[in-house]
Amino acid sequence: MERNYYREGFENFLKEKSDEYKLYPSEKVWNNINQKLHPRRKWPFLAAALLLLGIGVGTKIMIDDWNSPVLSSLENKATPTDLYEELNNTTEPPASVDSKKASGLSIAVINDDRIHVGDSRNLQKAELSPVREPENSNNNSILQADGLVTKNLNNNLIVGDQTTDQIQAKVVPFSAPAPENDKIIDEKIEQKKENPISATIETIITGIGKVKKKTSWQMYMSPTVSYRKLVGQASKSNYSYSGFAYSANLGFPTDVNDAVTHKPSVGIELGTAFLYPVSKNFRLKAGLQLNLNNYQVEAYSYIPEIAPFGAGNFTQPINTVSYYRNFNGFDRTWLKNSHFMISVPLGVELTVIGNKRVAFNIASTIQPTYVINNQAYLVSTNLKNYAQEPSLYRKWNLNAGGEAFMSINTGSVKWVVGPQIRYQILSSYKEKYPIKEHLIDYGFKIGVTKIIK
Amino acid sequence: MLQGCIKNDASAQQELYHLYSPKMLSVCYRYAKNREDAEDMLQEGFIKVFMQIRQFQNRGALEGWIRKIMVHTCINSLKKNKKFSESVDIIYANSIHVREDAIPSILQAKQVVECIRMLPMGYKTVLNLYAIEGYSHKEIGDMLDIEESTSRSQYTRAKAMLEDILIRKRIIPIPKEKPSWISSVKVN
Numbered sequence: 115m116e117r118n119y120y121r122e123g124f125e126n127f128l129k130e131k132s133d134e135y136k137l138y139p140s141e142k143v144w145n146n147i148n149q150k151l152h153p154r155r156k157w158p159f160l161a162a163a164l165l166l167l168g169i170g171v172g173t174k175i176m177i178d179d180w181n182s183p184v185l186s187s188l189e190n191k192a193t194p195t196d197l198y199e200e201l202n203n204t205t206e207p208p209a210s211v212d213s214k215k216a217s218g219l220s221i222a223v224i225n226d227d228r229i230h231v232g233d234s235r236n237l238q239k240a241e242l243s244p245v246r247e248p249e250n251s252n253n254n255s256i257l258q259a260d261g262l263v264t265k266n267l268n269n270n271l272i273v274g275d276q277t278t279d280q281i282q283a284k285v286v287p288f289s290a291p292a293p294e295n296d297k298i299i300d301e302k303i304e305q306k307k308e309n310p311i312s313a314t315i316e317t318i319i320t321g322i323g324k325v326k327k328k329t330s331w332q333m334y335m336s337p338t339v340s341y342r343k344l345v346g347q348a349s350k351s352n353y354s355y356s357g358f359a360y361s362a363n364l365g366f367p368t369d370v371n372d373a374v375t376h377k378p379s380v381g382i383e384l385g386t387a388f389l390y391p392v393s394k395n396f397r398l399k400a401g402l403q404l405n406l407n408n409y410q411v412e413a414y415s416y417i418p419e420i421a422p423f424g425a426g427n428f429t430q431p432i433n434t435v436s437y438y439r440n441f442n443g444f445d446r447t448w449l450k451n452s453h454f455m456i457s458v459p460l461g462v463e464l465t466v467i468g469n470k471r472v473a474f475n476i477a478s479t480i481q482p483t484y485v486i487n488n489q490a491y492l493v494s495t496n497l498k499n500y501a502q503e504p505s506l507y508r509k510w511n512l513n514a515g516g517e518a519f520m521s522i523n524t525g526s527v528k529w530v531v532g533p534q535i536r537y538q539i540l541s542s543y544k545e546k547y548p549i550k551e552h553l554i555d556y557g558f559k560i561g562v563t564k565i566i567k
Numbered sequence: 568m569l570q571g572c573i574k575n576d577a578s579a580q581q582e583l584y585h586l587y588s589p590k591m592l593s594v595c596y597r598y599a600k601n602r603e604d605a606e607d608m609l610q611e612g613f614i615k616v617f618m619q620i621r622q623f624q625n626r627g628a629l630e631g632w633i634r635k636i637m638v639h640t641c642i643n644s645l646k647k648n649k650k651f652s653e654s655v656d657i658i659y660a661n662s663i664h665v666r667e668d669a670i671p672s673i674l675q676a677k678q679v680v681e682c683i684r685m686l687p688m689g690y691k692t693v694l695n696l697y698a699i700e701g702y703s704h705k706e707i708g709d710m711l712d713i714e715e716s717t718s719r720s721q722y723t724r725a726k727a728m729l730e731d732i733l734i735r736k737r738i739i740p741i742p743k744e745k746p747s748w749i750s751s752v753k754v755n
Contacts, residue, residue: 135679140606144585441646
């Protein structure tokens with residue numbers, strides 16, 4: 115010990131002993147390195163959105179199949195229009211359906227000028243009369259199934275017999291319309307007795323348009339927490355952090371993520387949208403939305419310096435004066451970067467599960483976006499300074515949004531609440547700036563939806 | 568192994584990591600506040616190593632190249648801390664308290680490293696860079712954004728303080744002529 119110390123000098127002694135010392139890192143260090151070098155999920159947001167949508171659609175299909183295993187082939191004939199056409203075109207014997215499976219499904223009761231669509235369970239046995247041959251019915255005997263058509267005392271033809279175990283009827287599943295819908299249909303048909311069938315079809319189509327496809331209007335707001343994803347390397351030709359040659363700078367951060375310290379801030383999203391129902395559980399969505407995105411970057415005030423922002427192309431240098439350093443300035447400060455945007459969300463909404471009162475839904479949108487105001491400090495391409503450089507701000511952008519929410523119907527309006535995420539697909543800055551920034555907003559949406567009458 | 572790392576092969580990267588990580592963690596540990604920070608520095612450093620390994624091109628020893636990246640990563644990490652910037656500018660550090668029984672008198676590498684880590688941040692960094700890594704005072708000044716003369720005086724003080732600690736801990740013998748600065752270290 116003494117020999118070593120006095121013979122080789124203090125520095126050599128320290129170096130020798132320091133080099134002898136070894137420490138073994140924990141396993142998580144390698145795991146983190148490996149994950150960083152070989153990321154398994156390149157598009158986590160896209161994958162998550164697709165997964166969410168896939169699960170939703172799959173669940174929906176499974177639920178529907180489970181509810182209607184036998185009659186699934188008739189799913190598309192779920193409206194009174196389809197029902198009418200189906201009845202009108204029938205030339206073959208009606209299907210034989212087990213009464214248990216048919217329970218709760220609708221049957222058609224037809225006379226010369228009326229179509230009634232309703233739940234078979236609502237029919238009264240008293241209305242039924244023994245089976246008789248229908249009278250000459252050029253316009254009211256639509257079904258041609260011998261022995262299957264009954265007639266009540268009011269001269270109405272009734273298709274099917276709910277009192278037997280085997281209902282021999284043309285049975286079509288559908289969602290029973292509200293009583294007032296029946297009334298609308300009936301009134302329309304009454305007005306066109308001259309040509310009952312064609313008039314009825316037209317009336318029903320018109321009626322369905324009014325009854326089923328009601329557009330909804332939604333207003334919403336979301337407090338958000340805004341993050342950003344940075345991608346990029348320091349430009350080699352601009353890289354002059356210290357006075358060393360480039361080879362001596364190897365240890366300084368060249369990846370922007372290693373050089374920048376930032377933290378999220380609170381933002382907000384306000385919007386309105388129209389929802390158009392394509393089917394019972396599937397809606398198209400279009401709207402207008404305002405976004406305020408904030409985050410902060412750590413910097414140090416410093417004397418004015420020239421900061422490079424180009425991609426190393428010295429023929430067209432982009433330099434600006436910076437008053438902030440990324441490292442080693444005078445006073446530490448947090449620079450606030452703010453983006454104010456307007457966008458047009460276009461997308462779809464899907465009800466995954468639930469009833470008329472409470473339901474779980476998912477939605478995704480693509481959002482062409484215009485940046486109204488950008489107050490952002492960019493890190494210079496040598497990663498040394500921060501400055502504002504408006505010529506590099508991108509005005510038009512594209513965002514993707516995804517959300518999962520609960521809808522609660524209170525009668526006059528429907529409330530929606532749930533988490534959402536918004537990801538900026540294109541960089542906040544133009545291509546000539548080598549560092550790419552993708553904004554990410556995590557929010558909690560609160561909205562109210564009202565059907566437009 | 569090197570070719571595999573250039574091709575971004577995970578098993579080659581793992582092999583290289585396991586070969587050099589114990590030494591490199593001890594390097595990081597000498598600069599870091601604690602073991603956890605040292606592991607963070609090691610992680611960041613190795614990511615840089617693998618991302619820049621194409622630039623190595625077999626010039627000199629791989630270990631030296633990796634070590635250089637590690638040291639710069641450590642310095643860069645320290646520079647993000649405002650306290651570090653202040654500490655390297657303080658030429659005259661306050662005296663420090665050394666518990667005589669804190670370190671066993673049997674000399675081991677670990678004890679020397681622990682003694683180095685007892686120094687104030689600015690002293691420790693300059694001493695590590697100059698005495699162990701072999702950088703010149705001019706290079707240290709550039710790296711830490713301080714004057715060359717500041718680096719020089721920081722080192723003189725750091726060396727004196729460390730020698731005193733090592734003597735107090737009986738890790739090195741008392742020199743025949745006791746320097747005047749030894750009294751600046753208080754022993755509890």
